[in-house]
Amino acid sequence: MEVFNQAALVAFENEMVAHSKDFSPRLCEVIGDEQLRVALRQAMDRARSYGFTNRGPIRLFIELMFLFGSAFDTDPQYPWTAQFLGASEDQMERAERLYQKTLDYQEKVSGPEAVNTRKALGELAVLARQTATISAKDFVARTLQEMNRAFPQKAAYIGEERLTALVEEGRAEARRYRFPTLRGEALIVVLMFAFGHGCTADPLYPWIERTLKDELILGPTARAERLERKAVMWLDHVLATPREGGQA
Secondary structure (H helix, E strand, C coil): CHHHHHHHHHHHHHHHHHHHHHHCHHHHHHHHHHHHHHHHHHHHHHHHHCCCCCHHHHHHHHHHHHHHCCCHHHCCCCHHHHHHHCCCCCHHHHHHHHHHHHHHHHHHHHCHHHHHHHHHHHHHHHHHHCCCCCCCCCHHHHHHHHHHHHCHHHHHHHCHHHHHHHHHHHHHHHHHCCCCCHHHHHHHHHHHHHHCCCHHHCCCCHHHHHHHHCCCCCCHHHHHHHHHHHHHHHHHHHHCCCCCCCCC
C-alpha cells in the first residue's frame, strides 16, 4: 500500500507539472523542471496542511500559487485566501469559495486576458528605473501613491490598510538584508506588490533569493543594486512575452 501511495503521488506530481506548463508556460520554461517541482512540492505540502487532499482543491491551490505567489495564503494583499482556507467547511466547499473569489478578483483587478496586470507591470518597470529620491518622512504615503498610480484596480480592491501592511513588511524585509537606502526598501516593496509578499524566498522566483544570499556580492549596497537590475530585466522579459503577465 505504501509503494502504491508513493507511485500515486509521483503520478500526480507529474500531472501537475504538465498542468503548470499549460497554466503558466513561460514562467515554467524559465525556472525549469527541477525548480518547478520544488515549487509544486512546497505548494502540495501547504495545501495538505489546510486539509486539501482531493485532486481538485490541490490543483486550485497550485494555480493560486502561480497567480498570487507561493505564500499567498499569508499575504496581506489576499486576506480572503486565509479566511477561506481556514474555514470549517468541507475542502470542496472551501475550494469552491476560493475559486469564486479568484474569479471576482480576476474580473475586477486583472481584467480580460490580464490586461490591467500587464499594464501595471509596465508601470512598475518604469518606477523601478526612476531615480527620484524618497524621504523617510513621506515614504509610506509616497509608496501608496505610486501603487495606486501603477495599479489602481488592485489598490482599490485591497484597500489602504492592507497595502500599508505590505509596505511595512517590505521595509522590514529590506532592513533584514541591511539595505542602506530607502530606494532599496522601495524595491522590496515593489517586488512584493508584483510577485507576492513571500517573493524573497519564493521557488517560483529563485533569482530574488539567490541575489539576496549571494556571498560573492560584496555588501548590501551592491546586493540591492544587483537585485534592482535583475528586477528590471525580469519585468522587461515578462512584458515581452505575450499573455504571460505574472500575478501582480
